[in-house]
Amino acid sequence: MAAPQGGHFGRILEIDLTRQEHKVVNIDAEICRAYIGGAGLAVHLLFDALKAKHDPMAEDSPIFVGPGPLNGTYCVSTRVSFANKSPYTGLLSHAETGGHFPNEIKWAGWDGIFIRGRSKSPVYLYIKDDEVRFMDARAIWGKDTYETEEMILNQIKEPYARVACIGPAGENEVPYACVIVERFRAAARTSTGCLMGNKKLKGIAVRGTKAVPVVDMDKFYAAARVSKQFAVDNEGWQGLKRWGTAGLLELKHFVTGSLITKNFQTTWYPDIEEIGAEQANRSFWQKHSACNHCPVHCMKLGVIRGGDYDGLIAEGPEYETGGLLGSNLGIADFDGMMAAIELCDAMGLDSISTGGCLGFTMELVQRGILTSADLDGVSLEWGDFEAVLEMIKKITYKEGKAGKLLAKGVRRMAEEIGKGSMDYAVHVKGKEIAAHDPRGDKPRAVSYTMGTCGGDHHEANSPAGQAKRCMHNSLVVCSFVGGYWSPKMFTDMLGPLCGWNMTEEEFWTTAKRIRTLERCFQVREGISRKDDVLPKRMLTEKLPEGPKKGAVVTPAEMKKIQDDYYAYYGWDDNGIPTEATLKALGLEFAIDQIKGA
Amino acid sequence: MEKDGERIRNVFETEATRRGFLKGVGLATGAAVAAAAVGRIKPAAAAKQAAPEPVKKYLFAERQNCVGCRACEYACSMFHEKTVRPAKARIHVLKYKGVVDVPVICWHCDDAPCIEACPTTPKAIEKDPKANGIKLNKDLCLGAKCNKCIEACPAKFIRRDPDDGQVLMCDLCDGDPECVKACLAQSGNPMGPCLMTGKVGFGVNLAYRNVTPEEAADDLLRRLFYPNETGERRK
Numbered sequence: 001m002a003a004p005q006g007g008h009f010g011r012i013l014e015i016d017l018t019r020q021e022h023k024v025v026n027i028d029a030e031i032c033r034a035y036i037g038g039a040g041l042a043v044h045l046l047f048d049a050l051k052a053k054h055d056p057m058a059e060d061s062p063i064f065v066g067p068g069p070l071n072g073t074y075c076v077s078t079r080v081s082f083a084n085k086s087p088y089t090g091l092l093s094h095a096e097t098g099g100h101f102p103n104e105i106k107w108a109g110w111d112g113i114f115i116r117g118r119s120k121s122p123v124y125l126y127i128k129d130d131e132v133r134f135m136d137a138r139a140i141w142g143k144d145t146y147e148t149e150e151m152i153l154n155q156i157k158e159p160y161a162r163v164a165c166i167g168p169a170g171e172n173e174v175p176y177a178c179v180i181v182e183r184f185r186a187a188a189r190t191s192t193g194c195l196m197g198n199k200k201l202k203g204i205a206v207r208g209t210k211a212v213p214v215v216d217m218d219k220f221y222a223a224a225r226v227s228k229q230f231a232v233d234n235e236g237w238q239g240l241k242r243w244g245t246a247g248l249l250e251l252k253h254f255v256t257g258s259l260i261t262k263n264f265q266t267t268w269y270p271d272i273e274e275i276g277a278e279q280a281n282r283s284f285w286q287k288h289s290a291c292n293h294c295p296v297h298c299m300k301l302g303v304i305r306g307g308d309y310d311g312l313i314a315e316g317p318e319y320e321t322g323g324l325l326g327s328n329l330g331i332a333d334f335d336g337m338m339a340a341i342e343l344c345d346a347m348g349l350d351s352i353s354t355g356g357c358l359g360f361t362m363e364l365v366q367r368g369i370l371t372s373a374d375l376d377g378v379s380l381e382w383g384d385f386e387a388v389l390e391m392i393k394k395i396t397y398k399e400g401k402a403g404k405l406l407a408k409g410v411r412r413m414a415e416e417i418g419k420g421s422m423d424y425a426v427h428v429k430g431k432e433i434a435a436h437d438p439r440g441d442k443p444r445a446v447s448y449t450m451g452t453c454g455g456d457h458h459e460a461n462s463p464a465g466q467a468k469r470c471m472h473n474s475l476v477v478c479s480f481v482g483g484y485w486s487p488k489m490f491t492d493m494l495g496p497l498c499g500w501n502m503t504e505e506e507f508w509t510t511a512k513r514i515r516t517l518e519r520c521f522q523v524r525e526g527i528s529r530k531d532d533v534l535p536k537r538m539l540t541e542k543l544p545e546g547p548k549k550g551a552v553v554t555p556a557e558m559k560k561i562q563d564d565y566y567a568y569y570g571w572d573d574n575g576i577p578t579e580a581t582l583k584a585l586g587l588e589f590a591i592d593q594i595k596g597a
Numbered sequence: 598m599e600k601d602g603e604r605i606r607n608v609f610e611t612e613a614t615r616r617g618f619l620k621g622v623g624l625a626t627g628a629a630v631a632a633a634a635v636g637r638i639k640p641a642a643a644a645k646q647a648a649p650e651p652v653k654k655y656l657f658a659e660r661q662n663c664v665g666c667r668a669c670e671y672a673c674s675m676f677h678e679k680t681v682r683p684a685k686a687r688i689h690v691l692k693y694k695g696v697v698d699v700p701v702i703c704w705h706c707d708d709a710p711c712i713e714a715c716p717t718t719p720k721a722i723e724k725d726p727k728a729n730g731i732k733l734n735k736d737l738c739l740g741a742k743c744n745k746c747i748e749a750c751p752a753k754f755i756r757r758d759p760d761d762g763q764v765l766m767c768d769l770c771d772g773d774p775e776c777v778k779a780c781l782a783q784s785g786n787p788m789g790p791c792l793m794t795g796k797v798g799f800g801v802n803l804a805y806r807n808v809t810p811e812e813a814a815d816d817l818l819r820r821l822f823y824p825n826e827t828g829e830r831r832k
Contacts, residue, residue, distance in 0.1 A: 074671060074681050100667065100692075107684065146830045149695060159691060159811075183695025209684035209759040217679060232782060286821045287697070290666035295783045297664040301696060303822040311825035313696055346830060 004029040006215035007069030007498035008037065012045075013110045013132065015125065017199050018059065018117030022132045027111060033500055033510075034586065037068035037111060039094040040474030040514040042083030045114060046092060047517060052524040052593070056087040056191075057198055065105065065113040065164075065204070068476040069498055072106030072212040074224040076231055077294040077481035080105065081473055082187040084195055086453075088175040088353075088409060089430040092521040093190035093453040096473055098291035099182040101162040107208025119200040124165070126156050127206045137202040142168060144346040145180040152205050165203030166193040167348025169396045173197050174407045176353035180345060184289070184299065184315035188350035189431065189456060219496035227489045231481050232295045240480060241288075244298040245319035246277035249326070252319070257548030258440030261327045262382060263359035264426050264537055267437050268546035271332035279334050280317060289315075296481055302338075309335045314342035320457070323435025324355025329362060329388055336385030343389055347396040353409060354395065356432025358388055360410045360425060369419050375402040426535045429454025429527070438538050440548040442557070449532045449558075450565045452518040463568035467511035474514055512569055513585040516577050519569070520590040529575040532562055653729045654769055654794050656777070658700045660817050662791035664783075665690055665698030669792055672779035676770055684759050687767040688776050693814030694828040697821065700791060702776075703754050703767035704806040705729050711766075714749035722746060722766055730769030738763045753809040769794070 003010040003026070010032070012025045027041075035044040042064040049062050063084045071078040080102030083094035105113065108129050122137035140151050145167040152163050162182055170177035170193030177193030178186045196202075214220050231237060239247050252259040253272045261269040273279065280302065290297035304312040317326060317337065325344070326337045344351040362380050364370040372379040376394070378387050394403030405413060410432055414425035426433055428448050434457035438445040443461035450466065451459030458479065460469040471490065472482045482490075491502045519527075533539075534553055542552045566573065570581035582591050667690050670683040678685050691699045705724075711731070715722050721737035724730070741762030747755045755764050780792040808816070818828045 072681065074675065100665075107682070144830065146695065160689070182692070209682075211674075211678070211680045211682035214680065221675070228782075287661070288664045289698070290664040290783075292666065293668050293671050294666050295668075297666060297783075303825055305824065313822055313825055313828060313830075342830075 001026065002029040004032045005499040006213045007073070007494070008032045008111050009106075009109050009213070011110055012112045012114055013127070015113060015115045015132070016117045017115065017119040017123065017134075017201060020119070020123070020134045025114070032069070032111075032498070035514060036471070036474035036510065037071075038066045038079075038081035038474045038476035039083055039096070040470065040510075041066050041068075041112060042081055042094055043092060043514060043518050043521060045112075046083060046085065047521050047590070047593075050085055054085065056085040056090065056195070059118045060116055061085060061195065063115045063192060063195055063199075065115070066111065066476070067102045067106045068474055070475045070477055070493065072103045072208075073214065073497060074221055074228075074293075075477065075493060076224075076228045077291055077296065077478040078102055079291065079476045079478055080181075080187075081476050082179055082190060082192045084190060084192055086191040087194055087198075088191040089454055091429060091452075091454060091525055091527065092518060093192075094473065095178070095187040095190040095192065096476055096479075097164075097179070097181050097185050097187040098294070098478060099162065099185045100292050101164050101181045101206060102476070103292045104162045104206040104208045106212055107210050108206055109208065109210045113204070115199065115201065118198065122200045122202050124152060124201065124203040124205065126152075126161075127204070128158070128161070129207075129209055137200075140202055141171060144168065145348050146183055146346055148203055149180075149183055152203055156205055158205070158207050161205045161207035163203055163205045165348075166196045166201075167346060167396070169348045170194055170197035171202075172396065172398050174349065174395060174398065175409060176350040176357075176407075177348050178350045180348050184301070184345060185291075186345065186350070189352065189453060193348050193350075214497055215499035216496035220493060223489070223492040223496065227485055227493060228293075228295070230485065230489070234484050236484055237296050237481070240296050240298045243277045243281070244300045244316075246280055246300070246317050246322055248319040249276040249317065249322050250278065252323075252436070252441070253327075253546075255547060256441055257543065257546045257551070258437040258444070259327055260323050260359075260435040260437050262330050263328060263356075263363040263424060264437060265363070266544050266546060267440050267548065268544075269327040271330075272327060274332045275317065275322060275326045275334050275337050277317075283334065284338065291478065294478070294481065296478075298480065304335050304338060307335050309339045312339060312342055314338045315345065316341045320435050321351045321355075324352050324359070325388070328355050328359040328435065329385075330382030331385050331388070332383060333385055336388075340385060340388050340392060343392050347392065349392065349396060352434050353432045354392060355435075356426065357395070357406045357410055357413065358391060360413065360421075360432075361391075361406060363424050364417065364421055367424070369417065369421050374405075376400040378402060423536060426537055427455055428534065429531050431455035433457070433535075437543070438534055438553055439543050439551045440546070442551075442553065445534055445538070445553055445558070446561055446565065449534055449561065452515070452522065454531075463565045467508060467515055467568075470511045470514045470518075471507065474510075509585065513587065516569060516571075516581060516585055517587055517590065519571065519575075519577055520582075520587065520594050523576055523594045527575075529562060529566075529573070532565075532575055533558060653796060654772055654774075655705050655729065655796070656702050656767065656769065656774060657793045657795065658702050659789075659791050659793070660699055660813060661821060662789055663690065663698040663700050664791075665692055666783055668779040668783045669700065669776035672775040676775040685765060687765050689756070691810045691814060693811065693818065696828050697814050697817045699810050699814045699817060701752070701754050701810045702792070703731065704752055705731070705767070705769070706751075706806055710749040710751060711746035711755065714745040716743060716745055722764070725768060725771075728769045728772035730771070731766045732768050733764060733766045735763060752806045 079098045086093040122141040124137045126133040148165045149163045164181040178188030284302035285300045288297040289299040321341045325340045410425040411430045414422045433455040436444045447459045460466045487507045670686040673686040780790040
């Protein structure tokens, strides 16, 4: 077994919460090269650690938190991947998030944290380089994510440590609870928050003082500077620098015709001017905030002045949060929308799924399928942000009939309610889709349907794009910044960093290997072609107005997306990786595992 | 982006030159000064008349512009340690309440309380007369045994090297600070770069140095996020 030369430390921290023990697991240089790190290393570890149909809420069900080889080096905009089998969808899921937390893990000398077991009483982890401590979190349990972070930093007396934690939603095991990193960033869509709550793990604080080993510093520095300069100069980023993703709110309304509105009933929402980026710029934003070494700093912070929410500090709106908790709910009040976004962050709820569930419920109320009597007397009308705030609190604590119902997510809600509500349930593989309507933005259908996690807007819009995105998620770099880098830029950096002589061909093979193993995991859980489809509404209802009036995803288009995708990766007609493909990618061990699935 | 750096530096230098020029021709008639102001006499010609002043640089941070990307830490440790290791950077960024970012820098005080407090003879830290940065003599520094300069620093800037316990001092990279260049290269912050370097008068060091990073952060929070003075969660 050979230790990696550079980029990786070759060490994973394995945490056993039941026994409150930790140990160091060495990883082989070959594994590092074959799966890179982050989401790639995660699927390698989780595929082995879990058997088919393993209960995700079982005590031995793992969470993997993994930075990649580029983290902690001169490369800009690196992130971290949280991966686990999601109790929400029953599938492998991974979420990437930024901030400085990812690099601190790397500087502490770890290629990842593999968490198993379940603590008897609430704990949080404090990792300072090689020192790992299980800290008592009983006093913090029940606090929102902001208080949690502050209390943890005060307790460990290390102001430069970075914290990832869960809020009350995670503690109460709401299936779409997320992990909040550094107060405003979220690793959501994977139910990691729910799992952490189940394991009684309130948070992870990390501080590292090491340096990542680099094989040839001069060459790596030169290559990393090229990619950094590209990030500074590229035109694509100028809008993000100025407006963040909020700028898309207006764009998707006026031009692309894909702004989610009132649970996908239309994409035309003139009130967007009240809640979009321009309004935020006029009345709200105070400061930009960047992930480590990032020249784009797309995160915008602001404070509400005057009115009912005077003094509320919040982040956003981003495109997804502003879309799902703004136009999707028919909200035209900027302060009300920001209060909802902030509440989701504080409670540790995934704003996309929360917005999806609320929009779905509002439509059922509009159509008379549900009444306020079913919702604990709350009348969820379009645009009523006070009712929305109340409902978010109910979901967090699974309070009353309404809280318990909405905390199930749209698929299970529709199954429970019946009465034709399934027609309005917009989800892929059990997860609400994000704020891009695939009828207006057709390439987005690839991301929603073919992406690993299901309903995910951020897995790229073409087969090759998704392969590249697999590499982004494994390296781990931000897909906004890394999205514009060519494979050559990556291999130029990886060569001197890790001592690999990686060709572009190997880059693509590695990407396909990671994507195919992810698929094998999902196939083992019973996923096939029948699941890679958009919800009925996207295939049957034409857009009634807006720039893409009359657009709909036809079954022929859906079929073409699937066929092209399977052909690109060498999977069969049913979306199952073939034996030949698995052998060519060095995944022989998966052949038996997916047989008969 | 280096070009931009040049441009900004040129602006400051041009202004300084013009000021020097006006001082130099103070005895001339008002008409001549007015003529200079409208540019009939080129400042370049005037620069020859002004006596060359010693270049004594300071570091300056416009705190409200910091976005917390830590490019300065990266650049600093690349220059001094030839690797990316922010724990050994001579500049660091404090994130306060998850909201504001404060660059913690050496203000290069003229009275240098750290040097005054240094107990060794000769002093382990001293000012480099060329660039105004502070140089550390590793052979003389007592390391973790001594806490004198750390206690004396009014800005609470000085940190220890995690390896040998010696202090990390900002030497201004011999007059061309890498952190300033890195901050400028991150460009795109609508407010402009946060870190700057310049001559006397530009540094405003004595006015700013007597605040600890936490106090500075608290002040920034009050100013930027008024009316939420404490950054607490409301509602």
